[in-house]
Amino acid sequence: MRPHRRHQxxxxxxxxxxxxxxxxxxxxxxxxxxxxxxASSRSEANTHKARYVAEAGLHHALWQTLQANCSGYPxxxxxxxxxxxYSTVISPTGGSPVSITASAxxxxxxxxxxxxxxxxxxETPVSQTLVLGTDPGSDVLVDQFYAxxxxxxxxxxxxxxxxxxxxxxxxxxxxxLPGGVRLLGAELQLYQLNSLSxxxxxxxxxxxxxxxxxxxxxxxxxxGATWNTHNGNNGWSSPGGDHQxxxxxxxxxxxxxxxxxxxxxxxxxxxxxGTDPNHGLLLQTGLTSAPRFASxxxxxxxxxxxxxxxxxxxxxxxxxxxxxxLQPDAADGADTYLDDGNPGTNWGSDTQLRISNKSxxxxxxLLRFDLSAIPPASxxxxxxxxxxxxGIGSGDTAAIDxxxxxxxxxxxxxxxxxxLNTTNWTSPGGDIDPTAITSAVIEPAGGPVxxxxxxxxxxxxxxxxxxxxxxxxxxxxxxxxxFSSSNHATAALRPKLTIQYHCPCGAQCTLPETPxxxxxxxxxxxxxxxxxxxxxxxxxxxxxxxxxxxxxxxxTVPADGGWVAVGDSGRxxxxxxxxxxxxDTFNSGLSGLEGIAYIPEGELAGKLLAVRxxxxxxxxxxxxPSTHPVGILVDFASDLRGASYIKGGSYDGYIAxxxxxxGRFYIIDQAFSLVLGNEFSMQLAGPSGLxxxxxxxxxxxxxxxxxxxxxxxGYAHFYSATGIWLDGYPISGFGISKxxxxxxxxRTCAHVFGSVPDAHYWLLTSTSKxxxxxxxxxLPTRDTFINEGASSxxxxxDTRLQAGTDNSNxxxxxxxxxxxxxxxxxxSLSSARLRLYAGSRTGNNNNWxxxxxxxxxxxxxxxxxxxxxxxxxxxxxxxGGSYEPIVVASQPVADTGWYEFDITPLVQEWxxxxxxxxxxxxxxDAPKRNGxxxxxxxxxxxxxxxxxxxx
Numbered sequence: 002m003r004p005h006r007r008h009q010x011x012x013x014x015x016x017x018x019x020x021x022x023x024x025x026x027x028x029x030x031x032x033x034x035x036x037x038x039x040a041s042s043r044s045e046a047n048t049h050k051a052r053y054v055a056e057a058g059l060h061h062a063l064w065q066t067l068q069a070n071c072s073g074y075p076x077x078x079x080x081x082x083x084x085x086x087y088s089t090v091i092s093p094t095g096g097s098p099v100s101i102t103a104s105a106x107x108x109x110x111x112x113x114x115x116x117x118x119x120x121x122x123x124e125t126p127v128s129q130t131l132v133l134g135t136d137p138g139s140d141v142l143v144d145q146f147y148a149x150x151x152x153x154x155x156x157x158x159x160x161x162x163x164x165x166x167x168x169x170x171x172x173x174x175x176x177x178l179p180g181g182v183r184l185l186g187a188e189l190q191l192y193q194l195n196s197l198s199x200x201x202x203x204x205x206x207x208x209x210x211x212x213x214x215x216x217x218x219x220x221x222x223x224x225g226a227t228w229n230t231h232n233g234n235n236g237w238s239s240p241g242g243d244h245q246x247x248x249x250x251x252x253x254x255x256x257x258x259x260x261x262x263x264x265x266x267x268x269x270x271x272x273x274x275g276t277d278p279n280h281g282l283l284l285q286t287g288l289t290s291a292p293r294f295a296s297x298x299x300x301x302x303x304x305x306x307x308x309x310x311x312x313x314x315x316x317x318x319x320x321x322x323x324x325x326x327l328q329p330d331a332a333d334g335a336d337t338y339l340d341d342g343n344p345g346t347n348w349g350s351d352t353q354l355r356i357s358n359k360s361x362x363x364x365x366x367l368l369r370f371d372l373s374a375i376p377p378a379s380x381x382x383x384x385x386x387x388x389x390x391x392g393i394g395s396g397d398t399a400a401i402d403x404x405x406x407x408x409x410x411x412x413x414x415x416x417x418x419x420x421l422n423t424t425n426w427t428s429p430g431g432d433i434d435p436t437a438i439t440s441a442v443i444e445p446a447g448g449p450v451x452x453x454x455x456x457x458x459x460x461x462x463x464x465x466x467x468x469x470x471x472x473x474x475x476x477x478x479x480x481x482x483x484f485s486s487s488n489h490a491t492a493a494l495r496p497k498l499t500i501q502y503h504c505p506c507g508a509q510c511t512l513p514e515t516p517x518x519x520x521x522x523x524x525x526x527x528x529x530x531x532x533x534x535x536x537x538x539x540x541x542x543x544x545x546x547x548x549x550x551x552x553x554x555x556x557t558v559p560a561d562g563g564w565v566a567v568g569d570s571g572r573x574x575x576x577x578x579x580x581x582x583x584x585d586t587f588n589s590g591l592s593g594l595e596g597i598a599y600i601p602e603g604e605l606a607g608k609l610l611a612v613r614x615x616x617x618x619x620x621x622x623x624x625x626p627s628t629h630p631v632g633i634l635v636d637f638a639s640d641l642r643g644a645s646y647i648k649g650g651s652y653d654g655y656i657a658x659x660x661x662x663x664g665r666f667y668i669i670d671q672a673f674s675l676v677l678g679n680e681f682s683m684q685l686a687g688p689s690g691l692x693x694x695x696x697x698x699x700x701x702x703x704x705x706x707x708x709x710x711x712x713x714x715g716y717a718h719f720y721s722a723t724g725i726w727l728d729g730y731p732i733s734g735f736g737i738s739k740x741x742x743x744x745x746x747x748r749t750c751a752h753v754f755g756s757v758p759d760a761h762y763w764l765l766t767s768t769s770k771x772x773x774x775x776x777x778x779x780l781p782t783r784d785t786f787i788n789e790g791a792s793s794x795x796x797x798x799d800t801r802l803q804a805g806t807d808n809s810n811x812x813x814x815x816x817x818x819x820x821x822x823x824x825x826x827x828x829s830l831s832s833a834r835l836r837l838y839a840g841s842r843t844g845n846n847n848n849w850x851x852x853x854x855x856x857x858x859x860x861x862x863x864x865x866x867x868x869x870x871x872x873x874x875x876x877x878x879x880x881g882g883s884y885e886p887i888v889v890a891s892q893p894v895a896d897t898g899w900y901e902f903d904i905t906p907l908v909q910e911w912x913x914x915x916x917x918x919x920x921x922x923x924x925x926d927a928p929k930r931n932g933x934x935x936x937x938x939x940x941x942x943x944x945x946x947x948x949x950x951x952x
Contacts (some may be wrong), residue, residue, distance in 0.1 A: 039115035050085070050484075051113030054105035058087030059115055062101050070125040070380060071095060071316035087578065087798060095776045097122040097316035102760040126185055128636035129178070130628055132467040133306040134297035137174035138213035139281070140306060141226045142167060142296075151217030156194065157306075159203060159284050160291035167291060168241055170226065172281025173308045174270060178635045179506030182312040187269035190262050191294040193255045200256055201288040204248035205263045208280040210238070222491045224317040232631045244283040254292045261294075262693040269310070314506035322382055324552075327370045328497040330579055332528040332749075332764070334487025335369040335470065336496060341433055343472065346557070352489045352494075353391065356401060356482040360434050360474035365431055366484065367406065367415060369470025370498045374561055375462050376926045379502040381501060384458035386471075389494040390447040394481030400480060402440045403452050404433040406469040433472045443482055450484075456499060481558030492531070492579050492738070518750035520701040520708070521719075521776055521949060523730045524765035531580020533566075534760040540568030540585075540756035543597040543643070543697070544762065545744045547575075551607070552623040554587040562748065565622070566755070566762075567594045573609070574619070578748075580762060587626045591618060596643035596659065596697065596742070603654050612641035612658060617673065633673050637865060639663065642696050643743065649703035650674065652722065657707055659698040666698060666707065679724030681709070698752070704776040708752060710740035717743070717752065721778055725836065725899060725946065737763055777824060779946040783862035783920075783936045787882060795872065797862035804851065805843065805932020806926050813932060814882055816856065816865060818920030819946040821911060828950040831909035834888070835921065837935045838942035839897045844931030851890045851933075852926075853902050854884035856919040884922045894925075894933070899942075907947065 019832075058080065066074050071272045072095040090102045098121050133140055134911040142152035145166040157169035171189070177827015189205065213232040223233035229240050237243050250263040253781030265282070272279040286292070295304040337349040338356070341363040348355075354366035368386075375381075386403070393399060408427070410420040419425045424430050427874040439452050454471070461468040468589045475482055485494040533540055544567070547553070549560040553575045563583065564576040569593035575584040589611070597611045609620040611630075615638050619631040635641075643659035647668070655676060658667045668677040681695065687800045694712035701708060705722040715733040717740065720726060732740045733752060742755035742762075751764040787806070790811030796803075803817040817835075835853065855879065890902035904921065911918040926934070936942045 003041060009055075019556045034792070035586075038560055038873070041713065043866075047107060047109065047111040048113060048835075049113050050166040051105040051107050052115070054082050054085045054087050054107065055103045055113050055115045058103035058105065059083055059101060059117060060146055061087070062091060062103060063120070065089075066091065066099065066122045067125070067313070067427075070382065071122065072382060074099065074122070079354070081107070084484055089756040095316075106190040121183075123318045124316060125184055126311055126313040129310045129312070131175075131308045131310070132302070133171070133173065133300065134299075135305070136177075138172055138297070139212075140169065140171045140296050141212070141214050142169050143226060143228045144219075145217055145228050145241065148240065149223060149843070150219045151223035151225045151227050152215075152219055153215030153225040153693050155296060156299070157191065157284070157294040157296045158291045159286045159294075160289065161285070161287040162289050166285075169284045169294065170212060170242060170281055171284070171306055172208075172212075172662075175269070175279060178273065178310070178312070179314055181505060182273070182314050184266060184270050184273060184312045186311040186439045186664060187264070188262050188309045188347040189250070189265050189517035190260050190307050190309060192299075193261050194293045194295060195291075196257050197288075197290050197292060198256070199288070199290065200254045201286060203252050203254050203261065203284060203286045203288075203292065205250045205252075205265060205282045205284055206244040206246070206248050207268060207277060208283050208582075209243045209245060211280050212242070217747075217815065219588060221307065231417070232747075242283050245394075248283065251641040254286070254288060254815075261292075265308075269308075271466045285797050294809050322501040322503045323560055325374060325500045325502070326497065326577075327500070327561070328492065328495050328579060329370070329487050330492065330495065330529050331488045332766075333371070333430055334495065335367075335371075337367050337412050337415050338366045339363075339417045340417065341417050341430065344429065345419075349412040350488055352486055354388075354473065354484040354486050356473050356479060356484070358477055358479045362480065362737075363417075363430065364481075365730070367407075367410060367412075367431065367470060368474035368496055370496075372458070372461055372468060372500075375500065376500055376504060377462060377464060378929070379462055379504055381459035381462055381500060381502050383499075383501040384455045385499045385780060386452045386454050387497045387499070388450050389485040389489075390443050390450050390482045391485060392447050392481075392484075393443060393445050393479070395478065397478065398442060398444055399479045399482065400440050400442050400476040401450065401479075402474045402476070403436040403454065403468070404435070404437055404472045404474060405434055405457060406431065406435065407473050408432040409467075409469055431472050437474075438471070454498075458498075462502070463729055490586050497744055518748075519703075520704065520745045520750040520752065521704060522767040523728070524735070524752055525767050526765065527763055528749065528766035529579075529764040531576070531762050532760060533755075534763065536568075536585070538569035538572060538585075539757050539760065540572065540574040541757045541760065541762070542595050542741050544565035544645075544744045544753060544755055545597050545599045545609070545646075546744060546747050547599045547622075548601065554584050554622065554626065556584045558583075564744075565597060565599065566742070567597045567611060571609075573597070573622070587622070589618070589620060589626060589630055591630065594618070596645070598644040598646045598656060598950065600646055600671070600791075601648075601654070605671045608663070608809050610644055610656060612644045614641065615639050617641070617644075617658070629903070633667075635673070635675075637667060637675050637678060638665075643698035645698050645700045645707070645744075647700045650700075650705045650722075652705070657698055657700055659695055659709065661695050664695060665717060666695075666709070666724070676903065677722065677777070681718075681720060681724055681726070696741045699743040699745050699753070699774075701745065702747075702750070706776055708745070710741050710743045710754060711740070712739050716739065717754070719918070721945070723778075723942065723945075725942075732765075732823050735763060737761075737767060777948045777950070779819045779823070779948060781817050781820070781944050781946075782820045784938050785798050785862050785865050786813055786815045786945060787867045788813050788863060789867050789881065792867035792880065793869070795864055797865065797938075801840075802923075802935040802944070804935070806925070806929050807932065808930050810929045811879065812925075814925075815923040815935065816854075816860060816882065817923070817944055818918070821908070821918065821948075822946065825948065828912065830905065830909050830912060830946075831949040832903070833905045834947045835902040835904050835950075836945040836947060837902075837923070837942075838944075839900060839933045839935050840942075841934045842894075842897055842932070842939070846931050847894055847930050849925055849927040849931060850891050850893050851888045851900065851902075852924050853887055854887070854905060854922050854924060855907055855920050856882065856884050857918065858883045859919055882922050882924075884924075889921065893929075895928070897933075900935075904946075908946075 074091040077089040094801045160167040213225040249268040271277045357364040460466040550559040571589035573587040617633045638660040640662035642661045697710040699708040709718045718729040740754045744753040751766045803813040860870040
């Protein structure tokens with residue numbers, strides 16, 4: 002389990018207790034000097050008193066360093082101590098070790114100083130809970146009456162009956178604890194399952210030899226510890242378990258069910274420093290009744306044995322802090338203001354947050370940042386909120402207080418009266434903690450205003466407080482203090498939160514995995530955009546997302562990620578996630594570069610691949626620009642324009658490339674070997690005319706689909722890995738005249754497009770999309786066709802599937818079956834489309850159609866014929882197949898190429914078990930000498946069932 006940071010309030014740390022106790026003791030000694038029995042001169046007594054006061058200052062300073070969490074150690078001015086005082090100086094003011102000088106000043110003027118060098122300082126303590134059954138570890142019951150039976154998969158018991166003694170052994174794996182920690186406490190906790198009529202002592206003893214848990218329940222051959230053996234075969238030195246006679250700790254059994262705790266800090270410390278080998282603890286009792294405890298196998302995981310550890314790590318063990326800058330735009334920001342003059346109005350789309358506090362005008366700002374990108378175990382060392390003040394209506398200097406909001410709200414719903422459409426504020430004007438967190442003075446001139454919210458951000462990240470954001474309240478008399486909101490046109494003026502954090506004990510801070518999202522949708526909204534205008538060059542021909550922390554030309558990509566785009570003359574441009582320019586000095590020396598892709602994993606991990614003509618260039622962004630990047634000449638392409646890393650799906654870890662001249666795309670591995678190459682085809686249901694100006698390509702994560710831009714049509718196409726057109730939409734409706742680059746935002750799955758003449762990048766999303774949609778392209782598990790003219794001949798090995806009527810007026814029909822077993826059990830169907838590729842056609846009569854029916858009986862590919870379903874049994878409905886009369890889907894006959902049928906309702910029935918999945922039959926009403934030949938599963942373009950589903 003990950004360490005969890007506890008907030009200091011309500012949590013009295015052991016060092017604090019020691020310090021307070023020491024201070025109290027010293028004060029007592031000073032006020033009762035006779036108790037010292039000093040047989041010395043008054044001067045000597047004054048020296049003793051001054052030394053005690055200085056010692057108090059020393060311990061106060063140590064306590065202060067613990068609260069400071071490794072930085073900003075304060076020196077203390079004159080601190081009163083009874084009638085005396087002390088002061089302290091710490092050097093350096095951060096890190097470890099430090100030197101502390103404590104100086105005492107007695108009431109009579111006597112002075113004394115103490116200096117301590119090489120004093121270790123520690124981070125704010127963390128708490129970590131190890132749970133048996135979740136974390137590594139073992140437990141077992143050993144029973145004197147059943148001395149040769151193993152109970153490794155059983156509850157824990159202790160009993161002191163002379164003829165039926167029961168003991169329990171437990172061992173927690175401490176190897177995952179960071180090295181060099183200062184242990185502050187360790188508590189063993191077991192949940193007692195039963196009630197007792199009489200309580201009594203339960204002692205914990207250190208086990209002195211290793212043992213095996215086993216899996217027994219009192220039956221069968223023992224495969225682990227028993228009363229007589231430590232592993233099922235070899236005996237203990239003393240039956241019942243080898244253990245130290247003196248108890249490590251004791252606790253009392255409960256009269257009713259509940260938790261029982263043992264303080265075992267001293268023993269855990271000895272295990273950690275290697276004084277004792279960790280063979281765990283043995284629990285025993287003199288009680289004749291038997292307390293029963295939940296073991297690691299208990300069905301309720303919250304009741305299993307646990308060890309709660311509290312420790313601090315040396316300050317010099319921490320890693321360098323990670324910096325996270327959050328400055329969301331209109332799509333991701335959450336801010337608005339509340340207006341008592343318009344109590345039902347929402348201002349979430351306004352470009353300003355307006356703050357007023359006059360008797361007749363009340364306006365209050367609401368602001369919240371998404372902190373999910375910070376690991377929950379992180380220690381927050383600083384958090385600074387910065388907002389741009391556009392002006393004050395009154396022109397007077399004033400103050401803006403920050404208060405913690407205590408109720409959930411929504412940017413587009415909150416008003417003076419309500420937090421959400423369904424929930425009113427408890428008090429109109431917003432629910433807040435009445436005590437201000439902090440305050441900032443604002444000046445009429447405006448500009449950046451900052452607030453320190455470090456403690457509050459720490460509580461949000463640790464989970465001590467729910468993150469409902471903050472409210473901005475003006476001091477009395479404030480009239481229209483207007484701050485720029487996340488809707489402001491200028492990104493640099495939007496609210497910004499800068500956080501510094503690190504993980505405790507030198508652990509490597511890692512961001513949580515990006516929440517799953519789907520890029521399979523038709524956009525209806527511009528989620529964001531950023532301009533590339535104002536430069537002497539364009540950088541709109543290629544763009545790729547890059548991760549936070551990546552080094553680019555000496556710059557570090559912000560923690561929430563960024564973009565690298567391709568510019569004129571081989572320039573590579575680094576942008577933050579909001580599109581702000583971070584670096585444009587990386588010049589590869591290769592003019593005419595087009596697509597670009599960042600490779601996050603595999604043998605090319607951390608590299609950028611850029612394409613041009615028939616070359617792929619490998620670029621290391623961490624190295625200085627080179628005029629000679631590594632170039633790979635390929636013989637399968639001549640005009641490469643797009644590149645994309647493939648994440649998930651059948652070609653996970655490979656790279657997709659797009660060739661404009663040939664209208665083909667390719668999939669290569671990271672050794673630059675060709676894996677797949679396909680020509681783009683156009684489905685009948687697609688836009689009229691196939692464009693010849695393909696420019697950008699982006700893989701849709703976790704699918705076998707690709708997003709392809711088409712300058713000729715001003716279109717975005719969805720293509721399968723086999724080159725089949727799946728869907729698409731016109732981009733021109735979003736103001737994108739000539740789409741070039743294409744990418745997918747890894748955090749939101751928004752579609753990203755660039756356009757050279759427009760000097761913009763757009764991020765498109767859908768307000769109605771299922772955020773968990775996935776696509777699977779299923780191939781037939783069996784297919785064949787049946788022929789009335791060869792009624793007993795199976796056609797299962799043919800590479801063709803025929804449907805129609807031949808010259809002798811004999812009918813032919815196609816049978817297909819797709820297995821749905823690979824779909825998740827909780828799949829929620831969105832659509833299911835059957836696709837068939839017609840390679841050739843006979844006849845020119847267009848007055849007939851193709852019809853899909855559900856097959857009612859099982860059949861085999863090798864045995865199905867016009868008269869038999871499997872070579873042995875006739876069709877139940879007679880020759881020609883057995884299918885439901887209801888038409889599931891139909892299409893009029895057309896030319897060769899792809900045909901598509903929507904069979905979503907039928908597939909839903911199969912998934913729900915409403916009807917058995919025996920597949921579908923394709924029949925026609927074709928006149929004589931008319932028919933189609935489709936590719937079978939053995940052909941170049943096999944049938945497909947394209948299933949889109951959610952969870």
